[in-house]
Amino acid sequence: MADAGEKGGSSLLIIILDTNPVWWGRKKVSDEQFSLSHCVDCITVLANSHLMLAHKNKLAVIAAHTDSSVFLYPQYPGKQTAAAKLPDDGQYEVFGQVEGQLRAQLKMLIMQDKEEIDEMYDVPERPSDSLIAGAMAVALCYAHRLEKECPIGEAMSTRLLVIKGSEDCPAQYMNFMNAVFTSQKQNIIIDACILDKDSGLLQQACDITGGMYLKIPQLQGLLQYLMWVFLPDPSTRVKMALPPRAQVDYRAACFCHRNLIDIGYVCSVCLSIYCSFSPICSTCQTTFKILGPQKLKRKKKS
Amino acid sequence: MRHLFVVVDASSPMSDQDLKPWRLKATTKLLEYFVEEYFDQNPISQLGLLSSQNKRAEKITELGGNPRRHINALQELSSKTCQGEFSLQNSLDLALSHLRHMPSHASREVLIVMGSLTTCDPGDVRESIKAMAEANIRCSVIGLSAEVRVCKFLCQQTGGSYNVILDESHFKDLLVFQVTPPPSSVSQTKPSRRINKENKEKGACLLFHLDSQTSQGFSSSGYFCPQCKSKYCELPVECKACSLTLVSAPHLARSYHHLFPPDAYREVLTSDILTDGPVYICDKCEQKFCLDCDLFTHETLHSCPGCASFRSLQNVQATTSVH
Numbered sequence: 001m002a003d004a005g006e007k008g009g010s011s012l013l014i015i016i017l018d019t020n021p022v023w024w025g026r027k028k029v030s031d032e033q034f035s036l037s038h039c040v041d042c043i044t045v046l047a048n049s050h051l052m053l054a055h056k057n058k059l060a061v062i063a064a065h066t067d068s069s070v071f072l073y074p075q076y077p078g079k080q081t082a083a084a085k086l087p088d089d090g091q092y093e094v095f096g097q098v099e100g101q102l103r104a105q106l107k108m109l110i111m112q113d114k115e116e117i118d119e120m121y122d123v124p125e126r127p128s129d130s131l132i133a134g135a136m137a138v139a140l141c142y143a144h145r146l147e148k149e150c151p152i153g154e155a156m157s158t159r160l161l162v163i164k165g166s167e168d169c170p171a172q173y174m175n176f177m178n179a180v181f182t183s184q185k186q187n188i189i190i191d192a193c194i195l196d197k198d199s200g201l202l203q204q205a206c207d208i209t210g211g212m213y214l215k216i217p218q219l220q221g222l223l224q225y226l227m228w229v230f231l232p233d234p235s236t237r238v239k240m241a242l243p244p245r246a247q248v249d250y251r252a253a254c255f256c257h258r259n260l261i262d263i264g265y266v267c268s269v270c271l272s273i274y275c276s277f278s279p280i281c282s283t284c285q286t287t288f289k290i291l292g293p294q295k296l297k298r299k300k301k302s
Numbered sequence: 303m304r305h306l307f308v309v310v311d312a313s314s315p316m317s318d319q320d321l322k323p324w325r326l327k328a329t330t331k332l333l334e335y336f337v338e339e340y341f342d343q344n345p346i347s348q349l350g351l352l353s354s355q356n357k358r359a360e361k362i363t364e365l366g367g368n369p370r371r372h373i374n375a376l377q378e379l380s381s382k383t384c385q386g387e388f389s390l391q392n393s394l395d396l397a398l399s400h401l402r403h404m405p406s407h408a409s410r411e412v413l414i415v416m417g418s419l420t421t422c423d424p425g426d427v428r429e430s431i432k433a434m435a436e437a438n439i440r441c442s443v444i445g446l447s448a449e450v451r452v453c454k455f456l457c458q459q460t461g462g463s464y465n466v467i468l469d470e471s472h473f474k475d476l477l478v479f480q481v482t483p484p485p486s487s488v489s490q491t492k493p494s495r496r497i498n499k500e501n502k503e504k505g506a507c508l509l510f511h512l513d514s515q516t517s518q519g520f521s522s523s524g525y526f527c528p529q530c531k532s533k534y535c536e537l538p539v540e541c542k543a544c545s546l547t548l549v550s551a552p553h554l555a556r557s558y559h560h561l562f563p564p565d566a567y568r569e570v571l572t573s574d575i576l577t578d579g580p581v582y583i584c585d586k587c588e589q590k591f592c593l594d595c596d597l598f599t600h601e602t603l604h605s606c607p608g609c610a611s612f613r614s615l616q617n618v619q620a621t622t623s624v625h
Binding site for chain 1: 342346525528529546549550551552554555556558559560561562591592594595598599602603604605606607608609610611612613
């Protein structure tokens with residue numbers, strides 16, 4: 001199974017976990033069976049299985065929060081780690097480390113949020129989307145660094161797995177697309193595991209980079225899906241019967257209202273998209289010929 | 303937007319072995335790389351390939367936006383035998399006949415890779431050069447052997463660049479130089495021409511993309527035109543039925559990083575033991591980066607990981623992009 005291992009290279013799996021408190025809170029209220037801790041359990045199993053496949057395999061887990069991206073694993077080396085106690089049941093130390101750090105860091109993240117809320121009298125509405133693009137950018141930088149540190153002659157294949165429940169953040173479109181094109185350039189595959197509503201942006205990302213996009217039909221079986229679809233590396237996936245690719249929504253968002261549109265106008269200089277004709281491009285200040293309205297008429301006729 | 307024809311010389315001088323393994327093979331190999339880079343940098347631009355041998359010019363690929371098709375054609379071309387003579391006039395005429403109908407808001411260019419030192423033309427080549435200059439088509443030539451007077455004249459007249467390679471790496475550099483769009487083509491600097499840059503109507507085409515197969519034959523996947531529901535297997539393309547230009551969102555998004563580049567980081571010297579060397583700080587989000595990450599974010603990623611992780615900075619970016 002460990003194809004990268006056979007070639008003498010290592011494989012890096014970066015898991016981006018959406019830890020949006022609003023979404024997880026709602027989930028908790030509506031669905032008693034599925035909670036963040038259950039999800040973290042599943043991720044721990046996936047992470048450990050990945051590490052188990054080959055000795056050289058590496059792992060990173062990043063939390064995409066409402067207002068920050070935090071490394072859950074590995075920890076920032078400068079920080080004081082909780083006295084790493086050796087497991088007493090003969091478990092491989094790294095497994096214990098992964099689980100311990102994941103939980104500790106998540107706990108810290110949640111406590112920070114709690115403190116923030118406690119300090120304020122009138123709690124502002126928390127945004128219900130997470131900054132996935134930030135976490136992806138951090139992940140790409142991390143992958144870039146590890147690739148540089150990789151000894152010469154050894155190949156490293158990298159994969160990003162985004163586990164996301166909350167909605168897309170339209171303000172991040174640019175950052176998100178930059179991250180996607182960068183990963184395409186660096187041969188990094190983006191997989192998406194969607195827990196709730198379909199995400200158009202991630203569909204595009206997976207399609208562009210050749211990753212798997214999967215909306216989990218049943219959250220109870222999250223672990224099964226993770227192990228079945230997202231654990232095997234891309235070279236192995238070809239040989240497996242995986243869920244068929246979904247339709248991809250390739251519509252673009254206009255710059256003026258951030259709506260998704262089918263047909264629109266594109267500035268021929270800077271390629272900004274507008275949903276209606278405007279005589280001056282607001283991005284690059286180009287003025288267009290008044291031929292525009294005529295064109296409109298012609299369009300209506302056709 | 304660019305419309306570029308690449309003319310590949312396939313005449314007998316191209317079988318010389320001064321480039322390894324032989325000229326044509328080396329050329330096509332570098333052009334494959336060129337095609338990939340071209341579409342990476344110019345996402346909704348079009349490219350076509352011509353070849354010239356036996357005193358004739360022939361079209362290898364139509365103007366199109368699918369890199370794979372061009373690369374396949376190049377691979378086929380590389381195994382052809384080089385024979386006959388190169389014809390500059392025929393190549394220019396053929397390119398002109400295709401480029402003439404292209405809209406004027408896009409730049410029109412011809413790139414000639416020429417190994418031959420002679421050209422065999424049916425008429426006066428200067429007439430063709432004049433026609434190219436009048437049509438505002440920029441012609442550039444990369445010579446593989448020595449400078450040729452008529453090529454130099456062509457480039458001078460049409461505003462292109464003429465270079466002769468020194469060795470293979472220089473050849474590659476020259477091709478890479480052609481990848482970036484010409485900084486200020488004539489039509490964009492002249493204010494009188496500026497009105498030509500009208501809004502081009504585009505349908506961001508969508509839906510139903512499974513696995514794009516090769517362009518030939520039947521396939522179950524494709525893109526639908528939102529206006530007339532015609533189906534296409536590759537983008538970008540102009541709809542044959544309703545002449546709407548069809549592109550997908552990523553094509554447009556690919557060049558957005560030029561619009562909103564991240565600010566340069568400030569270099570700060572620290573005495574932190576963890577980091578060796580200077581630390582780079584983003585002025586907006588006050589996050590620290592190492593030199594490697596600084597280079598990576600500015601050259602490849604084009605967005606600051608720190609700024610992308612703060613909601614307050616998101617909104618700033620969103621509003622600046624709107625106004």
